[in-house]
Amino acid sequence: xxxxxxxxxxxxxxxxxxxxxxxxxxxxxxxxxxxxxxxxxxxxxxxxxxxxxxxxxxxxxxxxxxxxxxxxxxxxxxxxxxxxxxxxxxxxxxxxxxxxxxxxxxxxxxxxxxxxxxxxxxxxxxxxxxxxxxxxxxxxxxxxxxxxxxxxxxxxxxxxxxxxxxxxxxxxxxxxxxxxxxxxxxxxxxxxxxxxxxxxxxxxxxxxxxxxxxxxxxxxxxxxxxxxxxxxxxxxxxxxxxxxxxxxxxxxxxxxxxxxxxxxxxxxxxxxxxxxxxxxxxxxxxxxxxxxxxxxxxxxxxxxxxxxxxxxxxxxxxxxxxxxxxxxxxxxxxxxxxxxxxxxxxxxxxxxxxxxxxxxxxxxxxxxxxxxxxxxxxxxxxxxxxxxxxxxxxxxxxxxxxxxxxxxxxxxxxxxxxxxxxxxxxxxxxxxxxxxxxxxxxxxx
Amino acid sequence: xxxxxxxxxxxxxxxxxxxxxxxxxxxxxxxxxxxxxxxxxxxxxxxxxxxxxxxxxxxxxxxxxxxxxxxxxxxxxxxxxxxxxxxxxxxxxxxxxxxxxxxxxxxxxxxxxxxxxxxxxxxxxxxxxxxxxxxxxxxxxxxxxxxxxxxxxxxxxxxxxxxxxxxxxxxxxxxxxxxxxxxxxxxxxxxxxxxxxxxxxxxxxxxxxxxxxxxxxxxxxxxxxxxxxxxxxxxxxxxxxxxxxxxxxxxxxxxxxxxxxxxxxxxxxxxxxxxxxxxxxxxxxxxxxxxxxxxxxxxxxxxxxxxxxxxxxxxxxxxxxxxxxxxxxxxxxxxxxxxxxxxxxxxxxxxxxxxxxxxxxxxxxxxxxxxxxxxxxxxxxxxxxxxxxxxxxxxxxxxxxxxxxxxxxxxxxxxxxxxxxxxxxxxxxxxxxxxxxxxxxxxxx
Numbered sequence: 001x002x003x004x005x006x007x008x009x010x011x012x013x014x015x016x017x018x019x020x021x022x023x024x025x026x027x028x029x030x031x032x033x034x035x036x037x038x039x040x041x042x043x044x045x046x047x048x049x050x051x052x053x054x055x056x057x058x059x060x061x062x063x064x065x066x067x068x069x070x071x072x073x074x075x076x077x078x079x080x081x082x083x084x085x086x087x088x089x090x091x092x093x094x095x096x097x098x099x100x101x102x103x104x105x106x107x108x109x110x111x112x113x114x115x116x117x118x119x120x121x122x123x124x125x126x127x128x129x130x131x132x133x134x135x136x137x138x139x140x141x142x143x144x145x146x147x148x149x150x151x152x153x154x155x156x157x158x159x160x161x162x163x164x165x166x167x168x169x170x171x172x173x174x175x176x177x178x179x180x181x182x183x184x185x186x187x188x189x190x191x192x193x194x195x196x197x198x199x200x201x202x203x204x205x206x207x208x209x210x211x212x213x214x215x216x217x218x219x220x221x222x223x224x225x226x227x228x229x230x231x232x233x234x235x236x237x238x239x240x241x242x243x244x245x246x247x248x249x250x251x252x253x254x255x256x257x258x259x260x261x262x263x264x265x266x267x268x269x270x271x272x273x274x275x276x277x278x279x280x281x282x283x284x285x286x287x288x289x290x291x292x293x294x295x296x297x298x299x300x301x302x303x304x305x306x307x308x309x310x311x312x313x314x315x316x317x318x319x320x321x322x323x324x325x326x327x328x329x330x331x332x333x334x335x336x337x338x339x340x341x342x343x344x345x346x347x348x349x350x351x352x353x354x355x356x357x358x359x360x361x362x363x364x365x366x367x368x369x370x371x372x373x374x375x376x377x378x379x380x381x382x383x384x385x386x387x388x389x390x391x392x393x394x395x396x397x398x399x400x401x402x403x404x405x406x407x408x409x410x411x412x413x414x415x416x417x418x419x420x421x422x423x424x425x426x427x428x429x430x431x432x433x434x435x436x437x438x439x440x441x442x443x444x445x
Numbered sequence: 446x447x448x449x450x451x452x453x454x455x456x457x458x459x460x461x462x463x464x465x466x467x468x469x470x471x472x473x474x475x476x477x478x479x480x481x482x483x484x485x486x487x488x489x490x491x492x493x494x495x496x497x498x499x500x501x502x503x504x505x506x507x508x509x510x511x512x513x514x515x516x517x518x519x520x521x522x523x524x525x526x527x528x529x530x531x532x533x534x535x536x537x538x539x540x541x542x543x544x545x546x547x548x549x550x551x552x553x554x555x556x557x558x559x560x561x562x563x564x565x566x567x568x569x570x571x572x573x574x575x576x577x578x579x580x581x582x583x584x585x586x587x588x589x590x591x592x593x594x595x596x597x598x599x600x601x602x603x604x605x606x607x608x609x610x611x612x613x614x615x616x617x618x619x620x621x622x623x624x625x626x627x628x629x630x631x632x633x634x635x636x637x638x639x640x641x642x643x644x645x646x647x648x649x650x651x652x653x654x655x656x657x658x659x660x661x662x663x664x665x666x667x668x669x670x671x672x673x674x675x676x677x678x679x680x681x682x683x684x685x686x687x688x689x690x691x692x693x694x695x696x697x698x699x700x701x702x703x704x705x706x707x708x709x710x711x712x713x714x715x716x717x718x719x720x721x722x723x724x725x726x727x728x729x730x731x732x733x734x735x736x737x738x739x740x741x742x743x744x745x746x747x748x749x750x751x752x753x754x755x756x757x758x759x760x761x762x763x764x765x766x767x768x769x770x771x772x773x774x775x776x777x778x779x780x781x782x783x784x785x786x787x788x789x790x791x792x793x794x795x796x797x798x799x800x801x802x803x804x805x806x807x808x809x810x811x812x813x814x815x816x817x818x819x820x821x822x823x824x825x826x827x828x829x830x831x832x833x834x835x836x837x838x839x840x841x842x843x844x845x846x847x848x849x850x851x852x853x854x855x856x857x858x859x860x861x862x863x864x865x866x867x868x869x870x871x872x873x874x875x876x877x878x879x880x881x882x883x884x885x886x887x888x889x890x
Contacts, residue, residue: 279769298771300761309754316745316783319651324724326743327772338761 004392007371007442011390014288014333014440015375015426021284022377022433024065024136025072027201027276034073041197042273048078051195052128056082056097057118059143060136060213061378062201062433064092064099066275067134070199071095083121084134085114085142107144112152115145115182122187125194133187133196137203137378137434139213145181147247147256154241155179165234173214174222175230177259178251179244184210184220184259185267191217192266201276203434205302205338209272217270220259224251277301278337278436281377285335285438294333294442303338303439307352308359308410310340311372315363318370318441330369334441348414351382353437354389357424358415360441361391361399362406368393369444375426378434384416386425388437398422449837452816452887456835459733459778459885460820460871466729467822467878469510469581470517472646472721479518486642487718493523496640497573501527501542502563504588505581505658506823507646507878509537509544511720512579515644516540528566529579530559530587552589557597560590560627567632570639578632578641582648582823582879584658590626592692592701599686600624610679619667620675622659622704623696624689629655629665629704630712636662637711646721648879650747650783654717662715665704669696722746723782723881726822730780730883739778739887748783748884752797753804753855755785756817760808763815763886775814779886793859796827798882799834802869803860805886806836806844807851813838814889820871823879829861831870833882843867 020026032041039046048054056067056079064086071079071094082097087104102111125131146155158179162172177184188196198217200209209218228248231237237245250256260266279301286296299317303310314334321332342352350358353374360372375381375388396406399422409418419425465471477486484491493499501512501524509531516524516539527542532549547556570576591600603624607617622629633641643662645654654663673693676682682690695701705711724746731741744762748755759779766777787797795803798819805817820826820833841851844867854863864870 298765298769300758300765300771301769302761302764303758304761305754305757306751309750310758312750313745313748313755313758316747316749316781319747320743320745324743324746326745336761 003369003444004371004394007392007444008390010292011371011373011440011442013292014285015373015438017288018281018284018438019377019428019431019433022276022281022435024062024201024276024433025069028066028069028073028199031199031273031275032073041271044271046130046197051130053080054078054130054132055080055121055125056132056134057084057121058134059085059118060134060139060201061087061090061104062136063134064090064094065432066136066199066201067094067097068092070132070134071097083117085111085118087138087142102142104138104141107141107152107156109152111142111144115143118143119145119182119187119190122191125191127193129194131191131194131196133198133217135198135213135216136201140183143182143213143216146179147181150179150243150247154243158240158244161236161239162234165236167230167234171230173211175227177214177220177222178224178227179247182216183214184222185215185218186259187216188270189260189266193269196270198270198272199275200272201433201435202274202278203436205278205304205436207274207277207279218272219262219264219267221262223258224248228252276433276435281435281438282335282337285440289333289335294331295328296333296335297328299334299336301337303336303340305340307340307342307355311356311359312363314372314439314441315360318364318443319367321443322367322370330443330445332443336439337436339436342413344413346412346414348409348412349384349417350413350415351376351384353381354384354386354415354419355410355413356439357389357391358406358410358418361395362410364391364393365396366393371442373440374437376437377431379428379431385427386416387428388426389415389419389424390426391424395422395424448814448889449816449839452837452889453835455737456816456818456885456887458737459730460818460883462733463726463729463883464822464873464876464878467721467726467880469507469646469721469878470514473511473514473518473644476644476718476720477518486716489716491575491642496575498525499523499575499577500525500566500570501577501579502529502566503579504530504563505579505584505646506532506535506549507581508579509535509539510877511581511644511646512539512542513537515577515579516542528562530556530563532583532587547587549583549586552586552597552601554597556587556589560588563588564590564627564632564635567636570636572638574639576636576639576641578643578662580643580658580661581646585628588627588658588661591624592626595624595688595692599688603685603689606681606684607679610681612675612679616675618656618659620672622665622667623669623672624692627661628659629667630660630663631704632661633715634705634711638714641715643715643717644720645717646878646880647719647723648881650723650749650881652719652722652724663717664707664709664712666707668703669693673697721878721880726880726883727780727782730885734778734780739776740773741778741780742773744779744781746782748781748785750785752785752787752800756801756804757808759817759884759886760805763809763888764812766888767812767815775888775890777888781884782881784881787858789858791857791859793854793857794829794862795858795860796821796829798826799829799831799860799864800858801884802834802836803851803855803863806840807855809836809838810841811838816887818885819882821882822876824873824876830872831861832873833871834860834864834869835871836869840867840869
């Protein structure tokens with residue numbers, strides 16, 4: 001029992017270190033440094049006195065916090081002005097930057113107004129100007145700007161039709177980018193010839209620049225032709241609004257401009273810099289685990305797949321470590337990132353992180369010195385007040401003594417109601433950041 | 446392309462080393478040694494001249510080969526006689542040991558006759574005798590012996606009813622052991638007070654002695670009460686044959702003997718020794734991988750879960766290794782054992798190993814220097830002529846150029862028909878052993 005308590009405290013301590021490291025302010029501090037008027041961003045240097053004006057813009061749930069950090073770093077006087085679009089109530093006080101609140105995950109007209117202002121800011125910036133763009137998760141929905149004469153409703157109708165056909169997120173994005181005036185690198189084109197530093201807090205597996213917030217400052221590999229191929233693949237040529245069809249047909253015919261492709265001159269003065277990501281979160285977890293005396297072992301930052309099977313494999317590795325010292329000797333901290341999926345089988349209440357802990361609980365039942373932990377770095381997990389959950393070798397039997405059958409709860413995806421009475425929930429409240437999930441398996445000697 | 450060819454050859458070489466190491470003869474050689482009349486088995490010593498007679502018995506698909514190895518080791522003159530039960534056509538020439546062929550996976554009356562002879566051999570062995578029992582996969586079906594007056598048909602009917610209700614294999618075994626005269630340690634009771642060395646070639650995850658061939662020489666934790674609880678749980682009290690119900694009721698009432706439990710004196714002179722297992726196969730893979738210049742990393746020998754999700758996680762670890770050198774730097778050979786499951790979604794042709802390679806193919810598509818390999822050590826994989834398959838970063842695109850859509854084939858569980866035209870199948874024919882599956886992910890620098 002004492003071991004279990006220590007493991008739980010250690011896991012919570014590691015998770016706190018992860019969330020701390022992923023804070024927007026910390027992310028900015030780690031990647032941006034101002035020294036004698038020179039802004040060091042990643043591997044590049046920007047002599048601020050060479051720029052006529054510095055603007056701040058961007059979109060995303062954590063963008064207000066990113067903006068506050070940049071204001072603090074540069075000092076308000078160095079900033080000419082700016083506008084950012086954030087989710088309702090995701091604001092912090094800013095001095096020089098205007099905040100537009102809009103709707104997430106379903107976009108609304110306030111988002112369209114905000115996007116127009118962001119686009120206008122990029123367009124009016126000139127040769128001698130510097131734009132610092134702050135992009136974070138949710139940015140795509142928060143910054144909708146259909147190309148006229150398309151309406152937001154028509155664009156949303158198209159997304160819905162594609163979702164209903166089972167189109168992949170990549171396919172849907174290829175279409176959406178070609179109906180938008182800002183996505184797929186188009187903000188970079190508007191900003192050119194200004195200099196752009198885009199700071200990205202990534203909530204996408206593998207940190208692809210063209211996917212995070214639909215890549216407003218990143219080259220787009222998809223084309224009108226590939227977007228149209230998606231529409232045809234799902235037999236939607238007459239299933240999407242006429243204006244959407246017309247827009248894509250014009251694009252295929254070469255009558256309207258493509259999104260900018262890799263190598264396009266508009267990217268010459270653009271730097272996209274990942275300032276926070278799941279990979280960095282996993283690093284933070286490794287450091288803290290090592291401080292606590294564990295041998296950290298990162299399995300992968302790009303874990304995907306059905307949650308319960310991912311959990312079984314994590315548990316199998318933990319059992320192996322306990323029994324044979326492979327792939328590493330205890331005290332061991334297995335760490336993995338990325339984002340799994342849950343196929344809903346029942347009408348339970350939970351999220352992928354809690355389901356991970358529940359599925360793992362079954363496979364580590366009875367083992368001494370093993371703890372499985374999973375939580376969302378944004379502090380939320382599905383439609384529950386928890387960020388995730390943890391389980392150890394006693395979880396299943398303690399549940400049974402309360403009349404709770406773990407297998408039964410897993411079958412109904414009812415992980416929240418399983419862990420709630422057991423005290424296995426991780427509850428943090430909103431953390432102000434999002435770099436996906438973190439999973440830990442602690443194995444004590 | 447050259448890299449892919451090398452990776453493929455390396456994977457095949459590692460798999461051959463695994464199958465070689467798992468050969469019954471090699472397994473016996475590794476664990477049994479005869480020196481100046483003393484038989485060294487595991488950590489114990491047996492002075493053969495102290496035993497009046499040495500008998501050989503056992504059951505399983507690889508048991509004839511195990512018997513040949515023991516005959517060769519001891520020399521035929523040292524063996525008084527013996528009888529083993531094997532699957533049809535799984536025989537090899539033996540000098541002092543009789544072979545009974547019976548049916549697998551569905552037992553038949555020949556198996557019952559064979560089981561009677563094995564039981565009689567154990568019963569007639571006395572205080573000064575040594576029995577070497579050779580147990581391998583399939584032994585449970587090959588050695589059926591319902592307790593009179595139960596018939597084989599009644600026992601099979603019970604198994605079928607339990608399977609139809611979705612009972613777990615552990616639940617089914619609890620019932621079956623209490624309807625049998627040999628399973629669940631009962632051969633050990635018959636053999637007592639003779640000395641027994643049981644050599645087991647394990648085809649079960651984690652090598653539980655009471656599960657391999659239903660544990661004829663291992664203590665049984667299940668009871669008549671737990672067997673009856675299973676019957677009641679699935680509402681089968683009146684759904685099983687009357688004779689079965691009567692047998693279990695008598696057991697619960699204490700009117701017939703329980704299977705022997707841990708600590709029972711009948712196990713005092715019994716040694717159960719695992720001579721071949723998935724863990725040993727994984728060791729052999731590690732050694733060969735190291736010889737070929739790879740850093741071997743065993744993830745687990747107890748991998749279970751849905752094949753395609755297990756594949757995704759293996760691929761995610763490979764991607765991480767390629768990108769960040771975690772959890773190990775290339776050249777890396779990730780190794781895992783155990784046995785996954787496949788939920789049938791289509792009417793395709795394949796097995797869990799080929800499905801693993803197909804699912805992994807999708808997740809490593811386009812990567813250079815990664816190969817995913819999975820094969821059954823028995824040389825078979827589902828109802829196909831292949832043992833497994835391999836895939837690399839070019840598999841999905843090469844398939845596409847032949848008009849084969851990998852996603853489509855995976856959706857239909859049609860992995861055999863996917864790999865057959867591509868040349869990605871592993872074909873070995875029957876290997877004469879079975880220590881479950883082996884999966885390899887090779888990552889070249």
